[in-house]
Amino acid sequence: MFSKACEYGIRASIFIAIKSRSDIRVSLKDIARETDSPVSFTAKILQRLVKNNIIDSLKGPNGGFEIKKSKAGKIRLSHIVNAIDGDSIYKKCGLGFRNCNNKKPCPLHYKFTVVRENLRKMLEETTLLELSEDIERGQSFLKIN
Amino acid sequence: MFSKACEYGIRASIFIAIKSRSDIRVSLKDIARETDSPVSFTAKILQRLVKNNIIDSLKGPNGGFEIKKSKAGKIRLSHIVNAIDGDSIYKKCGLGFRNCNNKKPCPLHYKFTVVRENLRKMLEETTLLELSEDIERGQSFLKIN
DNA sequence: TTAATAAAGGACATATTTATCCGTTATTAA
DNA sequence: TTAATAACGGATAAATATGTCCTTTATTAA
Numbered sequence: 641m642f643s644k645a646c647e648y649g650i651r652a653s654i655f656i657a658i659k660s661r662s663d664i665r666v667s668l669k670d671i672a673r674e675t676d677s678p679v680s681f682t683a684k685i686l687q688r689l690v691k692n693n694i695i696d697s698l699k700g701p702n703g704g705f706e707i708k709k710s711k712a713g714k715i716r717l718s719h720i721v722n723a724i725d726g727d728s729i730y731k732k733c734g735l736g737f738r739n740c741n742n743k744k745p746c747p748l749h750y751k752f753t754v755v756r757e758n759l760r761k762m763l764e765e766t767t768l769l770e771l772s773e774d775i776e777r778g779q780s781f782l783k784i785n
Numbered sequence: 786m787f788s789k790a791c792e793y794g795i796r797a798s799i800f801i802a803i804k805s806r807s808d809i810r811v812s813l814k815d816i817a818r819e820t821d822s823p824v825s826f827t828a829k830i831l832q833r834l835v836k837n838n839i840i841d842s843l844k845g846p847n848g849g850f851e852i853k854k855s856k857a858g859k860i861r862l863s864h865i866v867n868a869i870d871g872d873s874i875y876k877k878c879g880l881g882f883r884n885c886n887n888k889k890p891c892p893l894h895y896k897f898t899v900v901r902e903n904l905r906k907m908l909e910e911t912t913l914l915e916l917s918e919d920i921e922r923g924q925s926f927l928k929i930n
Numbered sequence: 931t932t933a934a935t936a937a938a939g940g941a942c943a944t945a946t947t948t949a950t951c952c953g954t955t956a957t958t959a960a
Numbered sequence: 961t962t963a964a965t966a967a968c969g970g971a972t973a974a975a976t977a978t979g980t981c982c983t984t985t986a987t988t989a990a
Binding site: 641642644647648650651654676717729732734735736737738739740744745746747748749751752754755756758759762766771772774775779780781782784785 | 786787789792793795796799821862874877879880881882883884885889890891892893894896897899900901903904907911916917919920924925926927929930
């Protein structure tokens with residue numbers, strides 16, 4: 641569904657959001673370790689998230705990544721997915737036809753649109769804050785086995 | 786969402802189903818041309834569909850691919866997707882955690898499960914017959930622009 | 931029986947995604 | 961001011977997905 645890059649990006653964002661709630665800035669190494677993600681690849685993804693103003697970064701000692709507290713409730717999964725995978729997941733035709741649309745629909749068009757809209761809504765409704773709260777309540781986990 | 790291979794596989798299957806309704810066996814070339822798919826790559830995908838008993842093939846003059854009339858109503862999109870992309874689209878964790886489950890869920894687990902189930906049902910409910918009928922009625926198209 | 935035809939199958943080529951490495955730049959604290 | 965630290969950015973490597981080519985095998989019709 642999502643690319644690996646996007647999976648790691650979401651994991652990282654959630655971890656950063658959690659730590660930022662206690663004003664703790666986290667390093668690349670911490671993020672990679674705590675989300676079971678490859679270090680160097682995660683670095684690239686974090687750079688992209690920084691450029692897209694989803695997370696903030698600071699160089700040097702005591703540097704690292706953070707998400708301003710007031711921001712976590714406003715960042716939606718859709719923002720992260722968009723920054724990394726683009727909008728193809730919302731827009732792309734199920735059969736890969738470039739010009740598929742309501743006027744000239746592919747055979748899957750309407751059925752697929754329903755599924756995609758379902759996904760789009762979920763991503764647009766879900767905030768980082770909400771996901772990090774689940775984890776702090778012990779209702780979900782960022783490191784599994 | 787689907788791999789390119791899967792997109793071409795579904796396109797090809799629908800085209801074969803349509804032609805088979807008039808007892809016409811179609812060649813690789815015809816399929817590729819009429820579904821805007823790369824010829825040689827499509828060949829590989831068709832082989833896979835044949836091995837999975839989704840389509841039938843016959844070598845030699847007047848040979849080609851077909852789907853027995855009585856079968857088209859029984860073949861679901863899920864069968865094609867499964868043969869080509871496997872079941873990861875139904876089963877894989879949204880964040881890519883191998884052991885994510887209800888007992889130890891990732892932060893996206895429940896929300897993602899809803900979306901995935903939605904997709905799964907759609908694929909399991911939709912038959913090739915139904916899709917080919919849509920096309921014959923001029924309600925959808927296999928070649929777009 | 932032979933020539934022509936079309937799928938099957940293996941080897942190979944290209945593109946994209948995933949992932950690493952390392953020198954550079956910014957920041958901090960001593 | 962300097963040494964240490966950690967993100968940034970570019971080059972490169974490895975793995976996977978996409979795609980082609982060519983020989984072999986099965987089938988048909990002449």
